[in-house]
Amino acid sequence: MPGGGKSTVGRQLARRLDWPFVDSDTLIEERLGEPIRAHFEREGEASFRDIEQGVVDELTRHAGPRVIATGGGACLREANRRALRERCTVIYLRSTPEELFRRLRHDTHRPLLQVKDPMARLRELYAARDPLYRECAHFVVETGRPSVPTLVNMVLMQLELSGALPAHLARSPVEPPRH
Numbered sequence: 001m002p003g004g005g006k007s008t009v010g011r012q013l014a015r016r017l018d019w020p021f022v023d024s025d026t027l028i029e030e031r032l033g034e035p036i037r038a039h040f041e042r043e044g045e046a047s048f049r050d051i052e053q054g055v056v057d058e059l060t061r062h063a064g065p066r067v068i069a070t071g072g073g074a075c076l077r078e079a080n081r082r083a084l085r086e087r088c089t090v091i092y093l094r095s096t097p098e099e100l101f102r103r104l105r106h107d108t109h110r111p112l113l114q115v116k117d118p119m120a121r122l123r124e125l126y127a128a129r130d131p132l133y134r135e136c137a138h139f140v141v142e143t144g145r146p147s148v149p150t151l152v153n154m155v156l157m158q159l160e161l162s163g164a165l166p167a168h169l170a171r172s173p174v175e176p177p178r179h
Helices: 005-015 024-031 037-045 045-061 076-086 097-104 116-137 148-162
Strands: 022-024 067-069 091-094 141-144
Touching: 005 022, 005 045, 022 024, 022 141, 024 037, 024 067, 037 091, 037 148, 091 097, 091 116, 091 148, 097 141, 097 148, 141 148
Parallel strands: 022 067, 091 141
Antiparallel strands: none
8 A cells, every 4th residue: 555665665675685685666766757646647547557567567576585675556456466465575565544544645746646635545455455465475574663674674574584584583683583
């Protein structure tokens, strides 16, 4: 969801793992040469989703470990959900519409939230997208109000406990080895 922490948590997770970080929305903006909002307003959502699908396909085909943050609507396309689910380990940072509204109430850069009643819009988006996020995700992490470092630790713990990440990578650089 918009404001769910994908870029912020993803960037910190990549830093902790010493892996590259890629934000699909940033990559799209670089390729478009303009903000997503401008393209969205001029060309419409369908055009943007076509571009996004190509970027998601490209990013999920890349070899080697890295952390990818996708835009909140990437899950709307079946092809994106399939590519992410089959080629990556997907973490859904789940936030309630109320938590998202608290974080985004002053944001003017998210095109889907530039409406008369952003809270109602967040509830609509959540109702439509939560099942799609769950379909795509290998793990769901409830965000609530924890700090970014706490969320990163929660993601690392999920990955380590599942065997998706070796224990030595999940530990903090200052954490002593476990015996």
